Amino acid sequence: MIDFQSGYILRPVNRVFIYVSLFCALLLNLLPLGNYAWVPDFLVLALIFWNIHQHRLIGVISAFALGLLMDVHNSDLLGIHAFSYSLAAYLAVTWHRRIIALPVVSQALHITPLFLLVALFPPLIHWLLSGTIYWWAIGSGVLQTLIEVLLWPVTTRILLAPQRRPLHVDHTRPL
Amino acid sequence: MDFRFHTLDPVRNQVNWLLRPLEYVSLTPRLLFDWTSNYFTTRGELERENQSIKLRQSELALLATQGELLLAENQNLRQLLNFQKQLTYKTLPVEILFNPPNPISQRIVINRGSNDGLKAGNPIANDAGILGQVVRIYENSAEVSLLEDRDFAVPVQVARNGLRAAVFGTGRSNPLELRYLPVASDLEVGDILLTSGIDGTYPPGFAVAMITRIERNLEKNSSNVFCVPIAPVNRYRHALALLYETQVDAKPAPQKSSSNPTGPTDNAGFAPGRRQTRTKGMQ
Numbered sequence: 175m176i177d178f179q180s181g182y183i184l185r186p187v188n189r190v191f192i193y194v195s196l197f198c199a200l201l202l203n204l205l206p207l208g209n210y211a212w213v214p215d216f217l218v219l220a221l222i223f224w225n226i227h228q229h230r231l232i233g234v235i236s237a238f239a240l241g242l243l244m245d246v247h248n249s250d251l252l253g254i255h256a257f258s259y260s261l262a263a264y265l266a267v268t269w270h271r272r273i274i275a276l277p278v279v280s281q282a283l284h285i286t287p288l289f290l291l292v293a294l295f296p297p298l299i300h301w302l303l304s305g306t307i308y309w310w311a312i313g314s315g316v317l318q319t320l321i322e323v324l325l326w327p328v329t330t331r332i333l334l335a336p337q338r339r340p341l342h343v344d345h346t347r348p349l
Numbered sequence: 350m351d352f353r354f355h356t357l358d359p360v361r362n363q364v365n366w367l368l369r370p371l372e373y374v375s376l377t378p379r380l381l382f383d384w385t386s387n388y389f390t391t392r393g394e395l396e397r398e399n400q401s402i403k404l405r406q407s408e409l410a411l412l413a414t415q416g417e418l419l420l421a422e423n424q425n426l427r428q429l430l431n432f433q434k435q436l437t438y439k440t441l442p443v444e445i446l447f448n449p450p451n452p453i454s455q456r457i458v459i460n461r462g463s464n465d466g467l468k469a470g471n472p473i474a475n476d477a478g479i480l481g482q483v484v485r486i487y488e489n490s491a492e493v494s495l496l497e498d499r500d501f502a503v504p505v506q507v508a509r510n511g512l513r514a515a516v517f518g519t520g521r522s523n524p525l526e527l528r529y530l531p532v533a534s535d536l537e538v539g540d541i542l543l544t545s546g547i548d549g550t551y552p553p554g555f556a557v558a559m560i561t562r563i564e565r566n567l568e569k570n571s572s573n574v575f576c577v578p579i580a581p582v583n584r585y586r587h588a589l590a591l592l593y594e595t596q597v598d599a600k601p602a603p604q605k606s607s608s609n610p611t612g613p614t615d616n617a618g619f620a621p622g623r624r625q626t627r628t629k630g631m632q
């Protein structure tokens with residue numbers, strides 16, 4: 175796969191690294207950071223990253239399974255996160271050819287609607303079910319999206335780092 | 350489906366069984382921090398704390414003997430008057446694990462579940478007052494809805510004059526509300542609200558909230574009363590679950606229910622405290 179940022183060909187991805195990174199993102203989400211809606215959803219960051227870069231390995235089904243875990247953790251209605259994660263994953267897989275060729279900053283802009291979808295889905299569903307709308311929940315959802323967008327370059331850097339390693343390291347290379 | 354029929358509860362239980370160990374793992378950084386900060390407390394601090402705890406303990410021991418006496422006297426008088434016997438309850442110490450990051454509801458997850466005898470509907474309190482109620486139960490953990498949760502209602506009684514009302518939660522970090530009260534009701538800022546025990550879910554006499562603001566609306570003959578919870582809802586790590594036999598019916602007590610399992614002080618000869626619409630003594 176080509177790294178569109180530098181033009182080099184990337185190393186093949188390690189499946190174990192994908193699963194470990196998703197697991198770490200899940201653990202980060204489970205950290206007791208307090209009940210604030212603006213705490214970024216690390217899992218959705220990692221998930222959408224892998225959906226865009228390795229859509230053959232990580233697709234809608236893994237998004238659904240991870241969303242189910244988040245539903246139970248959040249003591250939310252079963253299926254809210256599962257559905258929104260799968261929808262975001264589907265969109266990410268659909269758009270991946272377009273997004274992957276862009277520079278990282280415009281990538282972040284193109285992914286904003288996906289983050290927004292995931293962040294605003296629970297308040298909107300509660301609005302549908304109970305009839306009351308929480309403007310502050312929606313506001314903090316937008317804030318969460320902003321933070322996640324700012325974290326996107328960092329995510330790209332961390333998760334692509336193993337593939338950006340050089341193939342041959344010449345230890346005796348003169349400086 | 351989950352909202353209306355609760356058909357997905359088995360799925361939720363299975364996923365929870367899978368997820369709970371991971372949640373415990375993610376709690377370890379906080380635990381490590383707590384341990385280290387505990388370990389490095391100074392000797393003077395410990396001594397001071399020890400002294401204050403000893404003082405408090407002696408006070409409480411004195412009060413406890415008095416309380417025992419009063420309880421026995423009260424039960425005897427109730428028996429003389431042929432009143433309902435007060436229900437007794439057991440307590441179970443619980444640890445608050447974490448606060449699920451859900452902006453819409455206010456819940457906590459505790460480390461005791463149905464294996465420890467906890468039931469859905471049991472109230473959770475700490476030393477100051479009522480914190481909330483168990484709303485979803487797993488085998489080794491449970492979810493507790495806090496007082497601040499939206500539309501969470503507790504039947505209360507004003508401690509000063511015994512006026513009955515119901516306190517409602519209005520969502521996170523908003524003051525609690527006392528609804529359905531006429532303008533002329535005798536309320537003052539600073540009144541303490543205790544659980545009345547009318548619903549049979551909460552044992553009577555636990556502090557719930559304190560009135561902070563009253564807005565009287567003469568035209569609508571209603572008053573908006575705002576209060577704050579007495580127990581610091583989001584502060585402590587430990588609490589007590591009250592294993593209280595939840596009574597939801599108002600039927601008279603049948604004979605066969607004399608084997609009431611609640612409470613250590615329950616005598617088998619008594620008619621157990623089954624809630625009635627009118628007590629036997631006042632025909």
